[in-house]
Amino acid sequence: MSFIELNHIVKVFKDPQRGTDMLAIDNIDLSVEKKELVCLLGPSGCGKSTLLNMIAGFEKPTSGEVKVDGKLITGPGADRGMVFQQPNLMPWLPVWDNVAFALKLKGLSKKDRQAAAQPFIEAVKLNGFENHLPGELSGGMAQRVGIARALLQNPAVVLMDEPFAALDAQTKLDMQEELVTIWQRYSSTIVFVTHSVDEALILGTQVVVMTHRPGKIRETIAIDLDRPRDITSTGFNDIKRHVLDLIRQESVLAKQDA
């Protein structure tokens, strides 16, 4: 049995105003082994975020089941960490208090929370910014806080929903590199949603390419290029050419359907 399992997932979005139903995800099976970094790649509207939200527990599949570590997912909870597209930090709490927010909910003392937050603040290289407010941080730093918060909740399972999409190119590259370091250091299992082919190929141990709506899995590609990955190498470009070709075919199919 795999660490994260999605079995026969179907998602239908009901539109009560128009009275029409929209099939978003059509019978997806996906299993993620421990310590994998799986990238879900696909065009917008393909259902990749919906899939991630099901693992997070924000969405329920219309049929099928989601299991993490053998447990059926019924709602959001601190046994998984999630990094959102926006940092989504509580703007009234300093960095350390945001990182240890899950422990605040458990009623731990300030001293214990600070002590628990510290190693994760160091892991995302925010030493010295413990007492800064989110409003005082740059976009990249705020997203680091988001990552530290997810790690504190559970470094074993981290769900990421296009976390670097809003960052500038240089910051994005730095963050991708650091994410790989963090993933190796904590032996995390990461499910990472992105629409960037480069990002998926830089990060993933596996890249799951999805079809256009209704979302199915087009192809799962295992990537065993050396790290840090050289985006100019032949191996990288061969895979990239293949993935781009898949995406091009999907977009042609999408236009035919429309």
Next chain:
Amino acid sequence: MSSLWSDLWGQRARFAVPVFLLLLWEFLARIGYLPPALLPAPSRVFMTWGDWIFGFDESAQDISGRWLGDALASSTRVFAGYSLAGVLGVTLGVSIGWWRWVEKTIEPTLQMLRPIPPVSWIPLAIIWFGIANKPAIFLVFLGSFFPILMNTIHGVKTVNRDLLRAAAMAGANEAQLLRFVVLPAAMPSIFAGLRIGVGTAWMLTVTAEMVAVKSGLGYSLWDSYYFLRYDLVIASMISIGLLGFLTDLLIKSIMNRLLRWQHAGTVQGSRA
């Protein structure tokens, strides 16, 4: 001391108009152009006010030296009614903003009561509560409750959904969402309501004291009017204005302490 004077001199543009008006008023009163029965000179107002506060020459007659008691009486009523409005307004506002069924059940009733001017409750307030503190407290409550309520509802309804998602992911139950996310996120709106509410609170204490209570600054004002003591009427007006200003200042300073995070940092970070 010399730096204080130079500060004041530096700010002279601010003071020019009020000082000029006061001097003109004093001058017109002294030459007899303004009859003292209609508009007493500012020096006279301040002397009477001084006696009302410190009781040195009995020029304020009955109320000489009793200012502190009057101010305290009015402040207590404001404090009582306003605190009640704050607690109830925030609690109900959060409930209405958060739970759809609460909104459906009680909001229409509240919205129907809201347009009734608080002052029009005076007759009922007097027969229900008699002539004492209670009708005034009731009126203050009515006046400050609705702005606090409306702003709290608005604050709760506009809480960023993504923050709720992040908190739910951290394991928050509904009560924790309310306490750790909704309430702090709605705080800026709640304080906007509290500041509007404190203004109406003073307005209504004074009104109630004119009609339904036998003490306080509003009572002194109305009583002085019966005895044609316009110097005391004006002194009361200034006293009320001053206390209203000071209470707002107090609330503002609490707000600035609690909402320091709002002013933190950059434009980029303000979306976080």
